[in-house]
Structures are given as C-alpha cells and as structure tokens.
Amino acid sequence: MTSLTYELLLAGLAVGSAAALTGVGLVVTYRATGVLNLAHGAVAMVCAYVLRQLVVEWGWPLGAAACVTLLLVAPGIGLLLDRVVFRPAARAGADPARTLVASIGVFVLLVGGAALLWGGGARADAPVLLGDDPWAQLAVAVVAACAVGAVTRWTRLGKELRAVVDNRALAALGGIDADRVAAVGWAFGSFTAGLTGVLLAPYVRLDPYGLPLLVVEVIAVAVAARMRSLPVAVATALAVGIGQAQLTRFHPEGWPGPLVQALGANLFVVALLVAALVLPGVGERDVLTRATTTGAPVPAGLWLSVALLFLLPLGFAGTDLRTSVQVPALAVILLSLVVVTGRGGQISLGQAAYAGLGALFTALLAAGRMPGLPRLPELAALPVAVVLVAPLGVLTGWPAIRRRGLALALATLAVGVGVSRFVLAQPYATAGLTVDRPAGFAQDRPYYVLELVVLAGALAAVAALRRGRTGRALAALRDHESGAAAAGVPVPSLKLLAFVAGAALAALGGGLLGMGQRAFDAAAFDPVRGLLWFAAVLVLGADSLLAPLMAAALLVGLDAGARGGAAAAVIGVLAALTARLPPLTSLLGRLERRARGTAGGGRTGGGRGGVRSSGVRGPGARSRGARRSGVPGRGLRGGGVRRFVAARFGVRRLAERPATKRPPHGAPTPALRPRPAEPAPSGATRPGTAPAGATPPEPHPPAPGAHPPEGGAPPPGPSALDDVPRTPAPPGRTAPPHPAPLPRLRAHAVTVRYAGFTALDRVDFLLPPGRVTALVGPNGAGKSTLFHCLAGTLRPGAGRVTLDGVDITRRPAYARTRLGIARTFQELAVFPSLTVEENIRVGAEQGRVRDDPDATERALRLLGLAGPVRDRPAAGLSTGALRRVELGRALAGRPHTLLLDEPAAGLDAAETAALARIVKALAADGMAVLVVEHDLDLVADIAHSVHVMEAGRIVRTMA
Numbered sequence: 001m002t003s004l005t006y007e008l009l010l011a012g013l014a015v016g017s018a019a020a021l022t023g024v025g026l027v028v029t030y031r032a033t034g035v036l037n038l039a040h041g042a043v044a045m046v047c048a049y050v051l052r053q054l055v056v057e058w059g060w061p062l063g064a065a066a067c068v069t070l071l072l073v074a075p076g077i078g079l080l081l082d083r084v085v086f087r088p089a090a091r092a093g094a095d096p097a098r099t100l101v102a103s104i105g106v107f108v109l110l111v112g113g114a115a116l117l118w119g120g121g122a123r124a125d126a127p128v129l130l131g132d133d134p135w136a137q138l139a140v141a142v143v144a145a146c147a148v149g150a151v152t153r154w155t156r157l158g159k160e161l162r163a164v165v166d167n168r169a170l171a172a173l174g175g176i177d178a179d180r181v182a183a184v185g186w187a188f189g190s191f192t193a194g195l196t197g198v199l200l201a202p203y204v205r206l207d208p209y210g211l212p213l214l215v216v217e218v219i220a221v222a223v224a225a226r227m228r229s230l231p232v233a234v235a236t237a238l239a240v241g242i243g244q245a246q247l248t249r250f251h252p253e254g255w256p257g258p259l260v261q262a263l264g265a266n267l268f269v270v271a272l273l274v275a276a277l278v279l280p281g282v283g284e285r286d287v288l289t290r291a292t293t294t295g296a297p298v299p300a301g302l303w304l305s306v307a308l309l310f311l312l313p314l315g316f317a318g319t320d321l322r323t324s325v326q327v328p329a330l331a332v333i334l335l336s337l338v339v340v341t342g343r344g345g346q347i348s349l350g351q352a353a354y355a356g357l358g359a360l361f362t363a364l365l366a367a368g369r370m371p372g373l374p375r376l377p378e379l380a381a382l383p384v385a386v387v388l389v390a391p392l393g394v395l396t397g398w399p400a401i402r403r404r405g406l407a408l409a410l411a412t413l414a415v416g417v418g419v420s421r422f423v424l425a426q427p428y429a430t431a432g433l434t435v436d437r438p439a440g441f442a443q444d445r446p447y448y449v450l451e452l453v454v455l456a457g458a459l460a461a462v463a464a465l466r467r468g469r470t471g472r473a474l475a476a477l478r479d480h481e482s483g484a485a486a487a488g489v490p491v492p493s494l495k496l497l498a499f500v501a502g503a504a505l506a507a508l509g510g511g512l513l514g515m516g517q518r519a520f521d522a523a524a525f526d527p528v529r530g531l532l533w534f535a536a537v538l539v540l541g542a543d544s545l546l547a548p549l550m551a552a553a554l555l556v557g558l559d560a561g562a563r564g565g566a567a568a569a570v571i572g573v574l575a576a577l578t579a580r581l582p583p584l585t586s587l588l589g590r591l592e593r594r595a596r597g598t599a600g601g602g603r604t605g606g607g608r609g610g611v612r613s614s615g616v617r618g619p620g621a622r623s624r625g626a627r628r629s630g631v632p633g634r635g636l637r638g639g640g641v642r643r644f645v646a647a648r649f650g651v652r653r654l655a656e657r658p659a660t661k662r663p664p665h666g667a668p669t670p671a672l673r674p675r676p677a678e679p680a681p682s683g684a685t686r687p688g689t690a691p692a693g694a695t696p697p698e699p700h701p702p703a704p705g706a707h708p709p710e711g712g713a714p715p716p717g718p719s720a721l722d723d724v725p726r727t728p729a730p731p732g733r734t735a736p737p738h739p740a741p742l743p744r745l746r747a748h749a750v751t752v753r754y755a756g757f758t759a760l761d762r763v764d765f766l767l768p769p770g771r772v773t774a775l776v777g778p779n780g781a782g783k784s785t786l787f788h789c790l791a792g793t794l795r796p797g798a799g800r801v802t803l804d805g806v807d808i809t810r811r812p813a814y815a816r817t818r819l820g821i822a823r824t825f826q827e828l829a830v831f832p833s834l835t836v837e838e839n840i841r842v843g844a845e846q847g848r849v850r851d852d853p854d855a856t857e858r859a860l861r862l863l864g865l866a867g868p869v870r871d872r873p874a875a876g877l878s879t880g881a882l883r884r885v886e887l888g889r890a891l892a893g894r895p896h897t898l899l900l901d902e903p904a905a906g907l908d909a910a911e912t913a914a915l916a917r918i919v920k921a922l923a924a925d926g927m928a929v930l931v932v933e934h935d936l937d938l939v940a941d942i943a944h945s946v947h948v949m950e951a952g953r954i955v956r957t958m959a
C-alpha cells in the first residue's frame with residue numbers, strides 16, 4: 001500500500017469511526033425510545049463546547065474535564081431531554097410526528113443556546129482527547145458497538161429493551177419499566193453524542209452550526225442500518241469515511257474536477273441522499289397531524305395588529321430599517337410551509353434549499369451568469385428564477401408520493417443538505433456573488449414597500465388556494481390520506497403540486513431576501529435554517545396565514561434585538577414543549593378557535609366518536625374483535641358463521657319482515673338459502689372446498705364497450721338520493737329492476753400472500769348492480785383483504801380486478817373512486833379539520849361526476865346533515881354522525897358501486913336502521929353495494945346475497 005493510500009485510509013478511518021459512533025448512538029436512542037433524535041449533533045456540539053470551556057477557559061486537567069463532560073454532562077443532557085421533553089410527550093400521547101418536531105425544537109434550542117453562550121464564531125482551540133490516532137478512535141467506536149450488542153443480547157436490560165421496542169404497551173403490561181429503558185437509551189445516546197463531539201471538535205470547525213449539521217449528514221449511517229443493525233451502521237460509516245478520504249486523491253481535468261472535489265468533501269451527504277431517497281423508508285407510519293395546524297379564520301383584530309406591525313418599519317431608518325427588510329422576504333419563504341406542511345400535511349425540512357436556489361438564480365440571472373440565458377433586469381430576474389425553481393419542487397415532492405412521516409422528513413432533509421452542499425456552497429456561488437435591487441427600489445424604504453406588495457400578493461394567492469377546491473383537497477390529504485384517496489383526490493399529483501407551489505414561494509422569498517441583502521449568502525439558506533423555519537411555523541400554527549408573518553417578525557426581531565441565537569432558542573423551547581401539549585394547541589390555533597367560539601385544547605372528538613388525524617375511531621367504533629366478544633348474539637366467532645347462516649338465513653324470510661325494523665333474534669325467514677356453488681373458472685377451485693367462483697349469475701351481461709368505466713355509467717338519479725328517508729325500503733329479497741346495465745366490479749382468481757401466508761386464495765367474486773352483496777366470515781377470513789383489492793388499496797399478487805371487463809388491477813384507489821367505485825372505512829376516515837359540508841364537498845368535487853352543483857346538497861339531505869350541523873367541524877361529531885358524513889362523501893361523487901367496510905360499527909339501533917334504509921334504497925336505485933359486516937342482523941336485513949369466507953376462500957354463497 002502506498003503511503004498516500006495508507007494516510008488516506010487512516011484519515012478515512014478517523015472520520016468513519018466518529019460517524020460509526022454517531023450511528024450507534026442514533027440507533028440505540030431510536031430503539032429504546034422510538035425517536036430519531038435529530039438533535040444528536042447539537043448535543044455533540046454542546047459537549048464539545050463544554051469540554052473546551054472546562055479545559056481552555058477554566059484550566060481544568062483534560063482527564064477530569066473529559067470525565068465530567070462525558071460521564072456527567074452528556075448523559076445528563078439525555079436524561080434531561082427524556083424527563084422534560086420526550087417522556088411527558090409520550091405520556092401526552094404525542095405521535096411520532098410531534099416527537100420529531102420536538103427533536104427539531106431541541107436541535108434549534110441547543111444551537112441557539114450555544115450561539116448565545118459562546119457566540120457564533122468558530123473556535124480552533126478545542127482540546128484533543130485521543131490524539132489523531134485513528135486506530136484508537138476506531139477502537140472506541142467498535143467497543144461501543146460491541147458493548148451495546150452484548151448488553152442487548154445478554155443482559156436483562158437488553159431483553160427489556162427488545163421487548164419495549166417490539167411493543168411498548170405490551171412490555172409495560174408485562175411489568176417492564178419502559179420509562180427506565182427509555183431513560184437508559186437517552187443517557188447512552190447522549191453519551192455517544194458527547195463522545196463524537198469531543199472527538200470531532202479539534203478536526204472540524206467548532207461552531208454552533210457546523211458540527212450539528214455534520215452529524216445530521218451522518219444520520220445516513222443509521223438509516224442505512226434501518227435504525228436497527230449496529231454492524232451495518234459501523235460498516236457503512238467506515239466505508240463512507242474511507243471512500244470519502246480516498247476520493248480526495250483524484251483530481252480530474254475539466255468539469256468532473258469540481259464534482260469529484262465536492263464528492264470528496266460530501267460523501268456522507270451522498271450516502272444520506274441514497275439512504276433517504278432510494279432505500280425503503282423508515283418510520284412510514286408516522287404522519288404529520290393536526291397538532292400544529294389550524295385552518296380557522298383569523299380574527300380581524302389580529303390581522304390589523306399584524307398589518308400595523310409590518311407597516312411599522314416604514315417609520316424606521318438606518319440599521320433598523322435595513323434589518324426589517326428581511327422580514328417580509330422571510331415571511332414569503334415561511335408561507336411556503338403553510339402550503340406544503342400546514343395545508344398539505346407534508347413534512348418538508350428542505351424549504352431553505354428552494355429559498356437558496358431562488359436567491360442564487362436571481363443573482364445569476366441578474367448578473368448574466370446563468371448558462372444559456374441573457375442578463376435580465378432584477379425585476380425580471382426574480383420571477384424567472386421562481387419559474388426555474390418551481391419545477392425543482394419535485395425533488396422533494398416525488399419522494400413524498402411514497403414516503404410519509406419520518407421517512408419523508410429524512411428525504412426532504414437529505415435534499416436540503418444535498419442542494420446546500422452541492423449547489424449553494426460551491427465556489428461559483430459563494431465567491432462574491434452580488435445582486436442589485438430593482439431600479440427605483442434601491443433604497444431600503446421603497447424596497448420594503450415592494451416587499452410588502454409581493455407579500456400581500458403571496459398571501460392572497462395562498463388564501464385563495466386554501467379556500468378553493470384544491471385547498472379543500474389539500475386539507476383532506478393532510479387530515480387523512482387514505483380518506484382523501486377514497487374521496488377521489490389524486491393524491492400523488494396533489495402532493496407534487498403542493499411541493500412545486502411551495503418551492504415557487506420559497507424561491508420568491510429567497511430572491512427577495514438576496515436582493516434585500518444585495519448579495520447571495522449560502523449560509524443564509526443552510527439546512528439548519530430550514531429546521532429553524534420549519535419549527536417556527538409549526539409552533540405558531542402551520543395552517544395559519546398569520547403564522548409565517550409572526551414567525552418572520554419573531555426570528556428577525558429577536559436576533560436583531562438580542563444576541564444571535566436568541567430566536568432559535570425561543571423557537572426551540574416552544575417546539576420542544578409542543579409535543580407535551582395536547583393536540584390542537586398551537587398558539588395561533590388557540591387564538592383562532594377562541595375567536596370562533598369552539599372548544600380549544602385536547603378534545604378532538606365529541607359524543608361517542610373521537611377524531612384522530614390518521615383515522616377516526618371513537619370509543620363507540622370498537623374493533624371487530626371487541627364487538628364480536630362484546631355484543632352477544634350480534635357478532636360471530638370463528639366457525640359460528642356456518643351455524644349463524646344455517647340458523648338465520650336458512651329459516652327466516654327476510655321479505656316478510658318490516659324493512660325498517662329489526663326483527664327479534666331468531667325470527668323465521670326461509671327465503672335466503674345456501675345455494676349450490678356454480679362451477680368456477682378453471683383453476684379457481686380446489687378439491688374439498690366449495691368453488692371459489694360461487695358468485696351469482698350476472699343478470700345483465702354488459703354489451704362490450706357499452707359502459708366504459710371512465711365516467712361511463714349513468715349515476716344514480718337525484719330522485720333516489722332525495723327520497724330515501726321518506727320512501728319505504730325496497731321489498732326484501734327481490735332484486736330491484738334497473739333501467740340500464742351498470743358497470744360490474746369483479747375479482748378474477750385474486751390471490752394475496754403475506755410472507756408465505758395466503759390471505760386470499762384465487763377468489764372469484766362479482767358485485768352485481770342493483771343488489772346488496774354481503775361478505776361475512778370469521779376473524780382473519782380475508783374479507784378486508786378482498787375489500788382492499790376491490791377498492792384499490794391493495795394490489796393482489798395474482799389475479800385481476802375488472803370493471804365491466806376493463807382491467808383495473810393496477811389503478812390506484814383514487815382512480816377507482818373516479819371510475820365510480822366509492823368506499824367507506826372500518827375505522828372512519830373523515831377530515832376532522834373540515835366542516836361536515838366541506839367533507840362532503842370534497843367527495844362531490846373529486847368523485848366520478850365532478851361538475852354536479854347539487855351533489856353536495858343532495859348528499860347532505862339524504863344523510864340528514866343539511867341542518868346546522870353542516871357547518872360544524874367534523875372533529876366534534878359523534879361516531880353516528882361521522883359515519884353519515886363519510887357515507888355522504890362517498891355518495892356525493894355519484895358512484896355506481898359502493899363498498900362499505902363495517903358501516904354499522906359504533907352505530908346504535910336507530911342509526912343502524914336508518915343506514916339499512918339508505919343502503920336498500922341505493923341498491924333499489926341500481927347501485928352495486930358491497931357490505932363487509934359483522935352485524936348479521938343488518939346483513940340479514942339488507943343483503944340480497946351473502947358470501948361466506950373462510951381461510952381466504954369464498955366457501956358458500958347464499959342468494
């Protein structure tokens with residue numbers, strides 16, 4: 001090995017060892033607490049500063065100072081974070097997204113606090129703890145990883161850790177003190193952070209921003225290890241560290257030169273991009289909730305006060321006015337977060353990158369240095385820069401289509417760091433790039449007026465976006481993504497739109513900021529700012545138009561009035577504590593709700609229903625299992641289905657019963673009989689079982705091409721929707737006549753396997769129009785799986801789903817809604833922040849027929865929601881009302897096929913009877929209705945045919 005190669009190997013080992021240590025700490029904290037501690041690097045930075053303070057400023061011996069720093073201060077910080085922030089957050093029921101915001105809060109708090117205490121400048125005199133012996137550093141990292149591995153594998157604490165990680169609630173029930181395990185995790189995680197900080201500080205810039213950001217890049221190591229495998233974390237860290245060092249020996253000529261140089265300095269950023277964008281996401285279940293959003297109207301008085309605040313600087317002069325010039329520009333940048341995060345519910349930690357690109361492109365265009373474009377006057381350069389940056393919003397919008405929660409946070413952070421390192425911080429951008437203000441606006445006062453005009457325009461545009469059809473769809477997406485898709489909202493393109501609009505706004509603000517400062521400053525748009533801005537807007541109320549204005553004033557004002565870092569410290573405290581508060585308690589949210597006279601604070605559901613961001617499930621909406629065991633005589637258990645069917649359908653005549661009144665249990669009804677299964681298509685049956693293709697004959701074979709799925713079939717007539725509550729139910733088992741053949745939804749030999757387990761086994765199934773078809777069966781029979789395959793939320797491993805013969809197997813859920821297949825959810829999926837009317841309007845605007853002005857009203861009337869309740873937010877309604885809202889949304893899109901997943905869950909007898917009436921009337925009107933239901937009385941009342949499922953097959957069909 002040449003000496004250069006060896007030297008570079010040693011250098012790479014040193015960096016890789018520090019990264020490995022970071023990875024080990026991140027993984028341990030995540031495993032013990034479920035929190036990806038974005039503040040890990042900030043803790044490292046604080047510990048490095050503490051060691052320096054003890055040794056350099058106070059003259060302590062290095063050994064003693066290191067012991068105090070690593071054995072007291074570092075674990076102490078971890079324990080403090082656990083006790084003050086994360087444990088109360090866990091007790092307050094904070095979801096992972098709020099915990100993520102809290103960790104961002106801790107990050108900016110520590111960064112701001114360090115800047116306040118030690119100043120923002122870099123220190124070059126950090127004490128050297130281990131010398132520059134990379135082998136010693138490697139030994140430290142490997143010993144730490146081995147120690148953690150040994151503890152996890154062989155000690156009682158390790159067993160408890162694994163139990164807590166598997167299921168915290170279950171572990172607690174089993175007598176494990178989950179809090180103690182989490183505290184140990186935090187203490188150890190902080191210890192590794194401290195060790196990383198003191199090891200790295202002598203070799204990198206010790207300043208409040210640089211070290212934390214460096215460690216953020218190293219998150220790649222933990223993500224590559226899927227937040228689980230310590231050996232993978234260590235190996236990745238060493239490989240990237242060594243690779244990065246070796247790259248520095250290459251100096252190719254021409255354009256690859258700067259690229260290789262940039263890679264040699266930023267290979268961890270590349271690793272972060274790969275880990276966050278290419279590998280499957282971690283923490284996918286975490287979603288951003290309404291905890292920090294509010295869409296309520298802002299009181300006029302508050303608007304007036306903020307308007308006056310923004311006009312105030314017009315009376316300033318000198319430095320004060322020059323500082324104020326930053327405020328409107330920053331407000332426009334922060335407004336982009338209202339669109340992406342507040343309204344669209346998408347975590348975006350990369351907005352600073354778009355703002356930086358806006359500033360950079362504006363400067364390059366105005367200087368005539370943009371390749372392929374002429375020099376532009378400043379006033380033209382800004383909008384052109386916005387147009388150029390907007391499409392780049394897909395950089396974060398594209399990952400958002402597949403990723404959510406933590407995975408999306410990491411992806412957007414990775415893009416932000418990547419753009420910052422590979423574009424904004426490159427020499428062509430940083431070497432004295434200046435930009436003039438537009439002609440006529442050179443002085444601070446006129447420029448401030450120009451900024452106010454742009455800000456007012458941006459506010460008006462965002463307000464219009466929030467009010468309209470797109471705004472409602474975005475709010476639906478934020479409140480419940482699956483529900484939005486079920487309503488017909490084209491989720492992927494809407495996410496792209498949100499990110500593109502957000503990128504455009506951020507670029508506009510960034511360009512204004514750059515022109516305000518008369519220069520492009522890459523540091524003004526580094527990823528740490530992105531985290532600070534995100535936290536600031538979320539704390540103040542991400543879906544409030546006022547939040548960006550107040551956040552901008554706060555951030556600029558605090559830093560100008562106090563020492564640099566004050567704003568970060570204040571925002572950090574607020575963000576860190578946000579997770580402790582009950583949902584819906586963002587500061588502006590409280591003000592706005594008070595102004596509206598609605599209850600503030602924690603209660604998000606009323607009556608028997610509670611609304612959660614990721615679904616709605618009130619105490620009344622019990623799980624299938626709970627209802628099974630809790631309501632004798634109405635549920636089924638295991639093989640009880642056959643007995644039930646034989647006892648009930650076999651002897652009772654549904655047609656003889658009054659349609660709106662549930663008969664006493666056991667009343668005789670002989671009409672619905674098990675009928676011999678019909679021959680299934682070849683390959684669809686197996687010896688010893690009833691044929692899987694036991695579907696009723698198709699009463700009206702559709703003429704080929706007569707009803708193409710795309711908007712093809714005639715919708716159910718308005719008369720049906722109008723009259724349902726008043727008309728008697730259709731006669732019992734007689735399939736109603738339907739004037740024209742309607743589209744048929746069909747499953748052909750559909751098979752679904754989960755890791756070798758067959759949940760659906762070559763199932764054939766037809767949903768005929770004008771009939772209510774029920775799916776019943778014991779727990780785990782595969783009913784939901786089949787339902788999801790029909791609804792488009794699950795793609796079968798084999799087999800097809802067709803609508804009128806057209807293969808729709810690959811069509812996503814929203815596209816199927818637009819084809820006329822509407823659905824409801826077992827766990828309600830309404831949009832809690834929208835009113836009842838808005839909920840239903842989303843369905844009317846996004847469903848199969850999107851231009852019917854009366855659809856919303858009709859659905860409101862049909863479901864008995866046309867009274868004052870129409871204006872109430874869904875968040876406060878009972879389960880019964882919410883079920884009606886969800887059904888109304890499904891019907892407002894005028895579907896021809898309706899899939900109902902446990903529609904009676906949580907309903908009382910009267911509500912169930914009303915539901916039965918509506919379902920029967922819809923079928924009488926020609927609609928194809930599928931009901932997956934455990935309430936067999938209801939099934940007996942409404943179903944024209946019943947399919948019994950067992951072990952992934954349809955074993956019996958009764959008509």
Ligand SMILES: Nc1ncnc2c1ncn2[C@@H]1O[C@H](COP(=O)(O)OP(=O)(O)OP(=O)(O)O)[C@@H](O)[C@H]1O
Binds near residue numbers: 778
């Ligand atoms: N994501 C998954 N991963 C692994 N197995 C799954 C998954 N989803 C469902 N299953 C399994 O597939 C089988 C069918 O589940 P499914 O939810 O369709 O049953 P079901 O009839 O709807 O039952 P229930 O009435 O309890 O909801 C069950 O054994 C279930 O455990």
